[in-house]
Amino acid sequence: MSDPILVLAHIDETSQINIGAREALGFAQNLSENTGRPVECGLIGADNSSATAEVTELGATKVYTIEDSLLARFSGDNMVSAAAHIVSSSGARIVLIGRHPSTLEFIPRLSRRIDGTCVMNVTRIETINEQYTEIEAAVYGGAARALYQIDSTSPVVVGLRPAAAEAPTPHPENSSDIVELNLELLADRVRVITEATADEGPRLENAEIVVSGGRGLQNAENFALVRELANLLKGMPGASRAIVDEYWAPPTEQIGLTGTTVAPALYVAAGISGASQHMAGCSNARLIVAINSDPDAPIFKYADVGIIDDCLAVLPELIELLR
Amino acid sequence: MHILVAAKQVLDPDGINSYALWGRLEVSEDGLGFNTGATVPQIINAYDEQAMEAALQIAEVQEGTRVTAVTVGSDTAPDVLKRCYAMGAENTIHVHDDEKQSGNPFRISQILATVAKNLGDVDLILCGRQGSDYDQGAVPAILSEDLGMPFITMASQINFDEQTQSLHVDVVTPNGPETLACNLPAVVAVSNEIGQPRYPSSRRMIQSRRNPPTVFRADELLPGPATEKMSIKLLTVPEVQGNCEIIEGVDPKEKAKHLLQILRERGDLNV
Ligand SMILES: Cc1cc2nc3c(=O)[nH]c(=O)nc-3n(C[C@H](O)[C@H](O)[C@H](O)COP(=O)(O)OP(=O)(O)OC[C@H]3O[C@@H](n4cnc5c(N)ncnc54)[C@H](O)[C@@H]3O)c2cc1C
Numbered sequence: 148m149s150d151p152i153l154v155l156a157h158i159d160e161t162s163q164i165n166i167g168a169r170e171a172l173g174f175a176q177n178l179s180e181n182t183g184r185p186v187e188c189g190l191i192g193a194d195n196s197s198a199t200a201e202v203t204e205l206g207a208t209k210v211y212t213i214e215d216s217l218l219a220r221f222s223g224d225n226m227v228s229a230a231a232h233i234v235s236s237s238g239a240r241i242v243l244i245g246r247h248p249s250t251l252e253f254i255p256r257l258s259r260r261i262d263g264t265c266v267m268n269v270t271r272i273e274t275i276n277e278q279y280t281e282i283e284a285a286v287y288g289g290a291a292r293a294l295y296q297i298d299s300t301s302p303v304v305v306g307l308r309p310a311a312a313e314a315p316t317p318h319p320e321n322s323s324d325i326v327e328l329n330l331e332l333l334a335d336r337v338r339v340i341t342e343a344t345a346d347e348g349p350r351l352e353n354a355e356i357v358v359s360g361g362r363g364l365q366n367a368e369n370f371a372l373v374r375e376l377a378n379l380l381k382g383m384p385g386a387s388r389a390i391v392d393e394y395w396a397p398p399t400e401q402i403g404l405t406g407t408t409v410a411p412a413l414y415v416a417a418g419i420s421g422a423s424q425h426m427a428g429c430s431n432a433r434l435i436v437a438i439n440s441d442p443d444a445p446i447f448k449y450a451d452v453g454i455i456d457d458c459l460a461v462l463p464e465l466i467e468l469l470r
Numbered sequence: 471m472h473i474l475v476a477a478k479q480v481l482d483p484d485g486i487n488s489y490a491l492w493g494r495l496e497v498s499e500d501g502l503g504f505n506t507g508a509t510v511p512q513i514i515n516a517y518d519e520q521a522m523e524a525a526l527q528i529a530e531v532q533e534g535t536r537v538t539a540v541t542v543g544s545d546t547a548p549d550v551l552k553r554c555y556a557m558g559a560e561n562t563i564h565v566h567d568d569e570k571q572s573g574n575p576f577r578i579s580q581i582l583a584t585v586a587k588n589l590g591d592v593d594l595i596l597c598g599r600q601g602s603d604y605d606q607g608a609v610p611a612i613l614s615e616d617l618g619m620p621f622i623t624m625a626s627q628i629n630f631d632e633q634t635q636s637l638h639v640d641v642v643t644p645n646g647p648e649t650l651a652c653n654l655p656a657v658v659a660v661s662n663e664i665g666q667p668r669y670p671s672s673r674r675m676i677q678s679r680r681n682p683p684t685v686f687r688a689d690e691l692l693p694g695p696a697t698e699k700m701s702i703k704l705l706t707v708p709e710v711q712g713n714c715e716i717i718e719g720v721d722p723k724e725k726a727k728h729l730l731q732i733l734r735e736r737g738d739l740n741v
């Protein structure tokens with residue numbers, strides 16, 4: 148049994164694969180070493196030429212590509228049709244997809260379209276045999292894990308938890324077979340009325356330093372302290388969902404399971420309790436600093452360095468010292 | 471317009487969080503639940519309450535709108551429907567199914583699709599973006615495929631546009647808000663950005679007793695023998711390593727100084 152492990156990625160206007168796709172290729176490589184199955188990759192986008200080379204360097208032995216200007220967005224009917232076409236062309240029964248905001252739509256739709264199954268927030272694949280595949284996923288915001296047992300006779304689409312694996316080391320000498328596929332595309336049933344355009348500036352998920360604030364800030368005005376400290380540290384501000392729900396910070400700044408996942412060198416959490424749903428978005432930081440007035444706050448279980456004090460007193464001191 | 475809201479029952483995530491935080495979250499004997507007993511109540515999934523709110527907001531502007539709520543689950547699941555009724559749903563439907571099946575979104579979707587088809591006149595199906603139990607967020611998108619309807623998720627605002635007779639949906643993306651549109655019937659999944667759901671009316675809460683849900687058994691609604699392609703075999707609780715260095719200092723200023731010292735000593739941070 149050596150049907151391939153297939154990694155699917157969308158190529159956006161940057162023409163590169165995103166961090167999630169790189170992690171998925173790393174995950175695929177580990178799985179390939181354990182099972183002897185080859186790693187293949189499917190690319191869907193408006194222009195896949197440079198990504199084809201990139202995924203080859205990262206270990207794909209065969210690259211399926213579907214290019215069309217109607218595939219510029221990672222959502223909608225055409226993405227699902229294109230992906231289903233690639234899965235059936237490859238014969239893969241394990242399909243891996245890395246973190247991306249659109250997977251919430253894409254993965255379940257694809258799995259249904261190919262008459263398969265899907266699991267989201269996957270941490271590990273434990274067993275693969277002819278009858279069943281056992282897959283572990285983070286559930287209850289990360290407070291628990293569920294072991295799913297899945298019928299192996301149809302494909303399973305696996306949505307990987309952020310940082311489920313590291314990106315593989317690129318090997319420029321690698322080569323791959325390239326298979327260009329074509330597909331009749333239709334106008335999407337969902338129309339875009341106004342599109343969000345990404346700021347040109349730095350992106351939260353790539354930030355090396357993130358300073359986040361939570362309900363301990365007491366009010367909306369005090370979020371300015373978080374912004375200022377982030378600024379002085381040349382990092383970016385983040386927020387807990389509790390304060391996004393209070394409109395102290397915009398949804399684009401939410402860190403966590405249902406917000407952005409970050410893995411910075413330094414993560415400062417001020418007035419954040421450390422609920423599993425929040426930590427799901429930042430526990431991969433290299434150094435976590437917590438500032439919380441409650442010595443029993445769960446954040447201190449995750450933090451490397453802690454200050455037990457009022458964040459409204461500590462943040463201004465840090466700002467003062469850095470100015 | 472007839473709106474069907476799909477709502478599920480979940481263990482209160484705040485309760486599960488507090489057990490987890492104190493390191494006391496334990497998996498039950500059968501491996502499929504937690505030993506939290508009655509201290510952690512079963513409640514309506516928060517996003518589904520928000521889906522109810524979205525439905526009621528549409529009903530307020532769209533004359534003649536009816537809202538039906540449906541849940542698939544065990545004996546305790548009708549409590550979710552009582553809440554939906556008290557918020558303003560006209561009719562409620564309980565599909566009785568074994569709790570052990572709740573980890574198979576394909577089964578749930580098939581059941582919900584059959585309910586929608588049997589109702590015959592559903593224009594819009596509203597779901598929550600994900601269940602706070604397994605965090606999968608799979609059912610709504612699968613349902614849209616099962617029913618051949620367009621799908622939009624992460625909705626923060628839903629309007630029906632009379633002029634074009636189409637649905638306009640504001641969605642949340644990492645790049646900021648976006649507006650999408652599609653024709654009805656459609657499946658839309660709602661996110662917390664839709665805002666605080668209204669409080670259920672106590673008068674309707676009492677009335678809900680006299681308006682029990684229509685009940686079906688799951689196997690009555692599943693087309694043919696259900697394909698059991700996936701299930702949850704076991705829950706486990708990961709260890710959280712606590713190894714935090716607490717910074718000493720007489721006042722916030724001293725603590726702040728010590729922190730910067732530690733950060734600078736590490737060398738890998740450019741602070
Ligand atoms: C399905 C689901 C998804 C979720 N997704 C996310 C997500 O993506 N991101 C997210 O963040 N949350 C998410 N949550 C919510 C999460 O469970 C918590 O409710 C939330 O993270 C709490 O935010 P908080 O820490 O700011 O607030 P709280 O839990 O209220 O904590 C405030 C903390 O501040 C401390 N404090 C108070 N005053 C001070 C002071 N003066 N100085 C210092 N400290 C002080 C308190 O001791 C406390 O620890 C999700 C929940 C669910 C159910």
Ligand SMILES: Nc1ncnc2c1ncn2[C@@H]1O[C@H](COP(=O)(O)O)[C@@H](O)[C@H]1O
Nearest residue numbers: 476477478542597598600601607608609
């Ligand atoms: N058992 C169920 N009964 C009714 N609706 C459900 C059920 N399971 C899931 N849903 C709907 O699908 C959404 C996503 O759930 P899930 O795929 O389980 O994360 C929920 O927010 C509900 O709207």
